[in-house]
Ligand SMILES: Nc1ncnc2c1ncn2[C@@H]1O[C@H](COP(=O)(O)OP(=O)(O)OP(=O)(O)O)[C@@H](O)[C@H]1O
């Protein structure tokens with residue numbers, strides 16, 4: 001069981017208010033991702049849940065039990081840190097067994113659990129090595145192993161993949177998703193990589209300056225962003241925003257069109273622009289285009305789109321895929 | 333230093349200082365070695381002659397030799413134990429966020445800047461003296477018989493005095509080591525359910541292993557040659573109770589004017605120091621991987 005409820009949780013460091021007040025419900029078994037720009041308070045929120053920071057006011061409930069004043073170890077949560085935080089002088093085996101040893105579990109049961117974790121995470125051959133003798137991905141797996149042996153009611157991850165290279169990150173992303181499917185334990189995952197958020201989450205929490213901007217499933221946020229901030233944050237490459245007369249024509253302060261929602265043509269379209277950069281990925285082509293009115297946009301064309309820099313193209317926003325925002329940035 | 337050319341040039345450039353350092357070391361050592369095989373007493377000038385191992389036999393059979401060797405080991409071991417354990421404890425205490433932390437740290441480090449003779453005299457006259465000393469007055473205030481530390485527990489008193497001087501050094505090294513402990517590791521241990529003591533033994537102590545060996549190594553080198561503190565407090569006495577190897581060499585050379593015997597003692601001390609250094613280096617080799 002691992003349902004977590006935050007009730008009006010506030011956190012200040014001295015004078016600075018980092019979390020001005022957050023209400024959030026995380027259901028048992030859910031994979032929740034906190035995203036937001038750097039410094040918005042994602043780690044702080046996670047550490048509040050973990051108990052590594054004291055809340056300034058508000059309540060944290062785990063399975064209905066008020067744990068606000070409880071020590072981290074008593075909350076039954078496990079955390080995976082960005083730096084992995086493995087114990088450098090202990091073997092992998094002892095690292096993974098450490099929480100069990102601290103809980104005073106019998107030796108035989110410890111060994112059984114370590115063996116099972118090693119099997120799940122393919123750590124068998126490395127059990128007698130020190131963390132210093134492992135690669136980044138292996139260290140990451142040891143950190144996860146140390147978390148799962150305790151059979152916690154929820155896992156907390158703070159940007160666990162940010163120290164890995166791109167290919168490994170994709171692999172570990174899938175592994176963590178599989179782990180969640182197998183264990184069906186609540187996971188709270190912090191990242192500023194919105195691809196991780198979109199691919200892994202059951203529920204995304206978008207944060208800005210310590211406030212929750214929107215909570216919803218990945219596709220909810222993609223299709224129905226409540227404001228310009230969420231719209232710009234979710235989706236890669238970012239949504240294009242056009243202001244001025246173009247927006248006014250549609251009765252909005254700003255309109256947003258995702259790169260994949262442009263209809264590109266050589267002969268006709270609503271707006272004309274010049275290609276400044278073309279990125280050919282094989283599967284897609286990203287065209288960076290400067291429009292006649294000076295706006296800079298990115299358009300995505302599936303497959304190969306033969307184009308030379310400086311060429312003029314016509315663009316039309318696909319009907320029904322245009323997002324409108326008012327002066328406050330709220331979606332209309 | 334990539335190419336052969338650069339390397340030979342580099343060797344040429346460092347050669348003068350290497351030669352100088354080598355001479356600096358080898359001349360006194362060679363002369364000591366030379367004197368140690370001579371019958372050379374300052375009271376009998378012009379009577380020098382080669383005696384072979386006579387001086388060594390004489391020094392090793394000196395009634396003071398084994399006692400002073402034992403005293404040296406007890407003193408060095410005792411001071412190391414006090415400074416390492418005490419240093420870790422103080423380092424942990426002054427690492428806590430407290431009011432006036434900066435001043436507290438300066439005060440803790442201050443004894444290191446006091447000259448050995450001065451600090452030994454301060455201890456001797458202002459603390460350990462049974463009549464005027466603070467300790468004596470305190471015990472009198474409680475109606476107890478004051479202890480004459482330097483004559484009743486002379487070696488222990490020397491250990492206390494020298495430990496007081498070396499505690500700041502150990503504390504300083506341990507403090508920097510403590511502050512380099514990764515805070516995420518501490519937090520991970522906290523989440524893993526490790527209490528204060530478990531965190532200390534499983535995380536802090538292994539992390540400080542390197543600093544502890546460095547402190548032991550450096551202190552041993554200096555403690556083997558502790559001299560001023562003994563000279564100004566107990567003069568090696570009562571009897572041989574605080575005579576260390578260094579002090580014995582001093583009495584041979586400058587109180588008995590036996591340069592030959594003192595040189596032999598010096599060479600023996602050098603050999604012993606090297607044996608200690610050998611074991612220390614092996615110990616360090618294990619912790620510094
Ligand atoms: N111990 C602290 N004392 C004072 N301010 C802090 C402390 N920890 C964090 N902050 C501030 O709180 C804000 C949020 O920090 P936090 O680490 O939660 O950001 P984040 O969303 O995790 O960012 P990132 O994506 O860069 O990790 C930052 O402005 C930071 O400066």
Ligand SMILES: [Mg+2]
Nearest residue numbers: 042043044159
């Ligand atoms: Mg962070």
